[in-house]
Amino acid sequence: MNPEIFHSVLLDEEKCKGCTHCIRRCPTEAIRVKRGKARIDEDRCIDCGECIRTCPNHAKYGQTDSLELLKDFKYTIALPAPAFYAQFKGNLSLNKLLGGLVRLGFDEVFEVAWAAEILADEIDRYLKKPKLALPVISSACPAVVRLVEVQFPSLIDNLLPLDSPLGLAAKIARKQAMEKGLKPEEIGVFFITPCPAKVMEVRRSSGTLERIDGAISMSSIYPRLINDIDNLPEESSCQLASWKGIGWARSGGEQESLGEGEYMAVDGIHNVISVFEKIEMGELKKVIYCEAQACVGGCIGGVFAVQNPFIAKVNVNHLIKKYSTSRPPEQHQLEEWRKEKAFQRIQPYEIRDVLKLDNDYRKAIEKYQQIEKILEKLPALDCGACGCPTCRSLAEDIVRGKAQEIDCPFLLREKLCEISKEIFDLANRVPQTMSEEGGKKKIESQ
16 A cells, blocks of 8 residues: 555455446546456555445445544544534524534534635636636536546636635634644544545544544444434534525535635546546637536535435425524634644645556557557456456556456457367367378388
């Protein structure tokens, strides 16, 4: 495992049956089946969770943290995702729900939804700048950000240079806790996450000002609260978010928080890829902002969500109506955050050259030509029987030295037919040769 890369999505080899469901759905072709077991290419994986949804044997899972980690800190802060609210009935008091997190052991709750509201105004300010690479692509979904880094490097400049709501929430929450006299090492900041991609974002925050100390899945928190939800205490100081931030839980919510404009929202990683291909071809230059989310329906469709996403969307809509009054921070507070560059993304975007055939341009061209020649031999069925998602991906693996032509069962059959024919011809020639040699010896003896 590459020590510089953390992935939440992992494989349980004992449960893996070697089927090809996952390789067909992986958007970056990061999975291969070798020797009857799936293998995940760490460099290509974007932690979108599609393989977790697809695997019929539950061999893929998302690694998250435990509430036990709270014991390692003097003061702990919960950062619930907006999608966390959607797991409960829409008529529920958010102060009760947030109070439930305090009851679980957190000392404080800071809403990521409120950070989203604050960030929406900053995004609106940024979009008014001249000479932007359009459309600007949202940085809220880490799986989408990683997708651009891995598969669409030409769109790096289109990514919003502002931080995600999670990153902003972590910065503000940690700073406010330190203003209470706490030392940085005494503060534990934990995100209640709807998906494995956010776990990846949390781990990548290590060592930065926005450091998040753990990511706890919504599915592990939900059962601890749902049975006593009506008896939970009201925490009047917790809830600050309104419709503007709560709506980010579902697809289109971010776009709506920005107001009117040439904006678009796309959800579902395969739909995102289709849109990004259009952007690369220059077909969406009139669109100013693109809200892109890997999960169908947005964060409410994350693999760690408990509630049916359609019901969750109804719950979100109820909450949007219920919490219609926005409570933005004071202007002087905004100015202070701007001076501290709290809205700026700390970690720069990086192009991941995982799809490059070779660093040498000429060799890359030669390898591309080899791929095309191999493709002419392959059946173009994209059956997955070779353990690769497509015939082209097999051809690429062959050129990269990671596979052989006989991994394709059709080419293997042809090869076996050739070998059997050679054996058959050889078998027929041997008796004939022996007979001819015997005849020569008989003549010589006479």
